[in-house]
Amino acid sequence: MRPLLSSLFLAAVTWPIGLLAQSSPVPAPAPTAPAVQPTPTIPAAAAAPGKDVVHQLNSAFAKVFETVAPAVVIIEVTKKNDGSDTSLDDLFFQTPDDNNSNKSGRAPEPVQSEGSGFIVRQDGFIYTNLHVVEGAEKVAVKLQDGREFPGQVVGTDEKTDIAVIKVEAANLPVVQLADSDAVRVGQFAFAIGAPFKLDYTFTYGVISGKGRNKLMATGGYNIADYLQTDTSINPGNSGGPLCDIDGKVVGMNTLINGLNRGLGFAIPSNLVNDIGTQLISGNKIVRPWLGIRIETLGEDSSIRDLFKGVEKGVVVRTIEADAPAYKSELRPFDVITQIDGAPVTTDTQLQHEILKKKVGQNVELGVWRKGQTMKIAVTTGELPNEIDRTAAQPAPQTEPREEDLNRFGLQVQDLTKEVAIRLKLKVQHGVIVTDVADNSMAAAQDVRREDVITEVDGKPVTNVASFRQALTKGDPTRGILLYLDRKGSRTFAVLRVGGG
Structure with a gap:
């Protein structure tokens, strides 16, 4: 076909010329006009400052990585394989042969996974996520300069998913921690970690939101102020730093909402450091609680009109057995409108206010109950690791008078x-x-x-x-x-x- 197409193309080109040659002489070609040079849309002199800004931004981004990366660590964890654990990395990197790897009847090999962390003290203390090291039989820590150290988990806090690792070393590079309360929505954010075992991957985006809550509740407690970012965060980034343009850590990367959705979340650095400092000191993490399950008034629209007469507040849904509130006059269906005279309008705000108190401290709640307002005193208790759940026993089915x-x-x-x-x-x-x-x-x-x-x-x-x-x-x-x-x-x- 190719020769035929070529000949057809040539025929189409030469045939009109033959016709012109037979009809009249070909006139002399007209003088060629000088080529017109395109005029630049933006003069070079005007474009130069913009280009300089891009170069400066480029340098600033690179500087963040160069500043922070030496203090970021890759954490390799070995866990006992109970045959039921499949990591996200395994799901993404599994080969067809892997599906048949356990059919030989041999004991399952230990599970290996990777996470990230960052050094906060020169003598080897490292912050990371609890879920990175939970259940670890062996922890190995790698630095950017190639050094490797065995790591020891020295403290964990399940409620916030924060852990501290210690390596025996001195004069290590450390990160600088920013004031996460001062973080602004829209500012640049940078992540360094080991997503999918690609060590020291550097990504950037912006802070998309602050105060994100109810993302993960643990034992009746949830972090009320995650930082949200569209910085690319993937499995393996967990425990690594989220930084600002100055190379200071504003948060610890910990959660993602689906891959490639631009929804990543970080624990604010102020909370990370508060918990981390206590764990390094060997202190038990103690939190006050009232023992109530709550929701913002209006959150359940189906019962909103049962609270006519109160505009804002927090509905008491449940009072836990033997909790501090159980011993007070507080009742389910009450609406808490104040704590120690300060108005409260959301469940998150009430939790924040309670967490500011000390265990054993008396608090006065302003309460609305069926059109009446009252003051109820409650003495805070210590938030237990696990809220007791009595095992259900079969309810009687054959009792009389049913x-x-x-x-x-x-x-x-x-x-x-x-x-x-x-x-x-x-x-x-x-x-x-x-x-x-x-x-x-x-x-x-x-x-x-x-x-x-x-x-x-x-x-x-x-x-x-x-x-x-x-x-x-x-x-x-x-x-x-x-x-x-x-x-x-x-x-x-x-x-x-x-x-x-």
């Missing part, structure tokens, strides 16, 4: 002394839920088997008859308020038509 409340999807029975003893319940009166129908009004409000209903719309419940009577008087279109005792914790549910 009442099937089809309208709400509940089955209940009288709470007898024998049942209370068998289920180790502290509450002495009410009705116990023995079943909750799927897709029912009660199920939509998370009413559970073994919950004890103690009040309906503020009226005490002593048996099935009083419970039925209270429900009959209630208005499910507006919402019927149930007070529940759940294995010692106090909470509430609102049965409402269309409220699920």
Whole structure:
């Protein structure tokens, strides 16, 4: 085909010329005009300053890496393989043969993973994430200059996912920590780490947001002020520094929301250093708590109109068993509007204010309760490592006087002394839920088997008859308020038509 196409092309070119030659003589060519030189859109002299700015920015970025990288470490962790652990790196770097690697019946090989960290003291103390070193049998630390040291985990804090590693060395390069409270949304941000085992990868972006919360809750506690960045952060960056344009650390990279989404999160440097300093000193991390589960008023729109008369505040959803608030006059469904005279409008703000207190300190809560305002004193306690969850035991199914409340999807029975003893319940009166129908009004409000209903719309419940009577008087279109005792914790549910 190629020769044919060539000949067709040539024929198309030569054929008109032949026709012209037969019709008339070819006139002499006209004098060629001088070529017009294009005029630059921006004169070179005017473009030079802009180019200089780019060069300066280029140098500034490179300077950040050169300043920070010597104090960034790559952490290689060896963990025991229980056969169930698959890292993100494994998912991305797995080869077809890897799928058959464990079929020989041999004991699984140790799991190896990589994370990042940064040196904060010349004598070898390093900050990183707890999840990087958790369960480690062996920790190896590599520096940019090629030196390697065995590492020892000297302290961890599960609530914030912060850990401290120690290597035996002296005169190590260290990072400078910035004041993370002064960070501004829109400023440049830089990350250094080992994503996908590519050591000392340097990426940049901006601070996209501050005060991001409820990203990860651990044992009733959550960090309330993550820094958000669009800087590329991937598995392996965990524990590494997020820096500003001056090469100072503003945060510790710790979370990503999906790969390549531009949603990365870092623990603010002020919190990292506060926890890290205590861990280095060997101190136990102690936090105050009230023992309540809360939400910002209005967050649950289905019950917002039950709080007419209060505009802003924090709703008490649950009071944990034997917690400080359990010993006070505070009740589920209360709205906390103040703490020690200062207004509170969000659950995050209330948590911040409580964390500023000391364990054993008295606090005064301003509370709205069904149109009335009051002051309630609570003495803070120490936040436990784990909030006790009593193992569920089967609820009785064959007790007498069981009442099937089809309208709400509940089955209940009288709470007898024998049942209370068998289920180790502290509450002495009410009705116990023995079943909750799927897709029912009660199920939509998370009413559970073994919950004890103690009040309906503020009226005490002593048996099935009083419970039925209270429900009959209630208005499910507006919402019927149930007070529940759940294995010692106090909470509430609102049965409402269309409220699920």
